[in-house]
Amino acid sequence: MSAALIVTRRMIDHPADSHRIDVYEDTGGYVQARRAVGMTRDELVDTVKASGLLGRGGAAFSAGLKWSFLAPARPAYLVINADESEPGTFKDRQLLERDPHQMVEGIIITAIANEVHHAFIYIRGEYPKSARRVQAAVDEAYACGYLGSGIFGSDHDLEVTIHLGGGAYICGEETALINSLEGKRGEPRLKPPYFPAAKGLYMLPTIVNNVETVSNLPHILDMGAEEYGKVAHETDTGTFLFSVSGHVNGPGNYELAHGITWRELIYEVAGGIRDDRKLKAWIPGGASAPWFVPAQHLDLEITKEATEGAGSMLGSGAVIVMDETTCTVRAAERLVRFFAHESCGQCTPCREGTTWMEMILRRIEEGQGREVDLDLLLDVSDGISIGLAWPPKMTTICPLGPSAVSPVIALRDYFRDEVMEHVRLGRCPLGTAARGASNSETDIDRPEVLAVETRRERGSGGRPPGEGSPA
Template sequence: MSESQTIAPRVLAGGIEKEPWKIEPYIRRGGYEAWKTCVLKEDRESIIAVLKHAHLRGRGGAGFPTGIKWEKVYNHRVKERYFVCNAGEHEPGTFKDRYLIKHHPHQLLEGCLIGAFTVHAKKSFIYLNAEFKEARANFEQAIEEARSKGLIGKNIMGTGLDLDIEIFDGHGSYVAGEETAMLESMQGRPAQPKQKPPFYPTEFGLYGKPTLVNNVETLSHIPAILRNGAGWFIQVGTEKTPGTMLFSLSGAVNRPGVYELPMGTPIRYLIEDCGGGIPEGRGIKAVFPGGPSFAMIGPDQLDLPMDFDSLKKAGTGLGSAGVIVIDDSACMVAQTLKLSKFFEVESCGQCPPCRIGTGELAKLVEKIEQGNGTQKDLDQMLQICGFVKGTGFCTLVTGASILVQNSLRLFKHEYEEHIKQQQCPFHSTATVTDKEQ
């Protein structure tokens, strides 16, 4: 990493302060200055222009340009709009949003206020995974602290502006984090994704109205970008994806946790320098650089830069940067089984290829892991992957098929060994974690 890339943290700034979730330390380091400027200047177009210049891309998985999304809702001919912060985080190995809400709730709250204000939201929500008890308590406290200082609620800063953020108890399911499923569940319907097009939230969101949906981390970047300017933000990261990203590091590493690094940082740096390498001096067998829905990479690819474009070019993806490390003592069939079962359980069942495909894949991987598999099962697994990939209203079944295809491509010999020995030849270690920070 070049010197300019070894920067002080931006989203996690203040992380070493005592009780960073309280309002005083946040205000001491410039918190709510951006919000005050937004309210007093009322120049929404400038806010959007800064975000566009900063090339901020969504951190919820898809990497969509944030400024463009805000502009779409801001310019929409329908004047009744809504704002929802997506805090539904429920993917194995991803825990950065929970960390942010718990430790830096004011930063998120300020980002939410600015987003809701910019698009003239009639009502604003945070869809918060109901399992995040401590994070919720800190966020509720942050709202009350901000209220006592006149930063949220009625007649904000004496300007006549009324704006509040309501907490909506999220499902605690993976699919409920998909934005259209989230909006469905907020309207009392099953958390099932809708077909896109036409159901983009910016067009047909909550109550059928234009809705701004952003991820927790995306919103947490906003106050510092507006305070310091787009030029400051683009000093680090890559040209196409500037700024930093919060990487959730888990699995076979000595120091799992949330690490903020410039976009484009090599995977090796995260695992070795931040994570302290692999326990007991073992080697790396595989790494999921972007959670279980994107292809694994091998130990020969650790110098790949972690950003949306580089990982896509390498045949995988960044997703929401849940980096899971698997060491060389693990059984890859067992690892694949664990995640295949996750996809099976989390499928909402709406789309037949997903409902049936995820179940069939998990069944076949389990058969092999238990020593009952045949060569024919391997062919059938690949055939199912081919059938179901790209189908469905969301990407869940595509993730499930990529997992199996990629596992078979990289570790076919392990599957064949299970079939030959009619048992699992490994004593595997559990490496897929979802760690509370």
């Protein structure tokens, strides 16, 4: 099913040592970076534009277009976003550990195309092994004269600094990442005016590209934009790494062109559901993406357009599969807990809303839910993402808050009965009551918490009062 492997070819052909520079160079490595040194900015930007390369970090924006927006002021910076932390995603870790030179070559090409002389690789703090592998690769490249002053004997200088994160998901958002790199709290900046291409790192023009995105660049130059563009399903050119996890027989990263169906991905590529159980739902593009269910989406083609048309997104390529034993309330609680924990706290709808959502979901899962709780949950969600539309209407600086709403939309659309069953029985009908750890210190039984909720209910008007309504 994988007709053309592009970014994982070398690690499959050289399972033991694809991360070493001698193997990399023996398999065509650094040839394209050397070529790029002799090319102009226009040639390189046009080639990448023509290839149709879309950013692989989650937003799927044209990489060539992103480059072309770079403001003329100099110095300009390149930041590689290796802060992979969207739950379900582990593709960049494989690229960093198994083929770091491929990314370094992509960095060199990007730096030449954009007249950049200092690149930063922002690697999440929980990936020290990845950072060690990348540091070794960068050191090798420096020793060979591929990085440093006068790379490949040209007059282009390029310094690379590896920066380790501190354990904050939000730093994967590009403006938060820039704040973090400036030695500040990783809080996203307002766009406009702080588009990185104009006012990025140190308020200078900055390109932020994902690991997988730049890892494709040597291959685009090698194959040519036209050939690369042929590895495609319509406009989604090239291959995409899918991180498949959850209740499948064959979890892992799979490099695929778009165009196969979800049924093929889950049942053929990933080996089907464990113990031949029934598929209940899956998340098609990381924790932030609205869920899909078999009755409606299994035969849908995996393309950007079809996924967005069905109200979700391919995001970071993380496919999280849940079988029939999964309690969807518990799964939703776990996802919302993540966003509540990772909210940077700048915007009230996200900071307060995600915390409330987590508490309400846990209450339902633990058998203390009330008839009105699903509506209450939707009301709080509506406060973060008005109208619960997809793509979300923003009430916040960045998309983290609206992302937390995705699992709640799934409960409303597909699992309402399961939620109400929790309330009716006073326990989880699947017998998997959330015994897990909680990030929130708040005790859901506290009477003042109920009082706050009922005030909210009264304030929002028109809805029947819950059991906890004040006397």
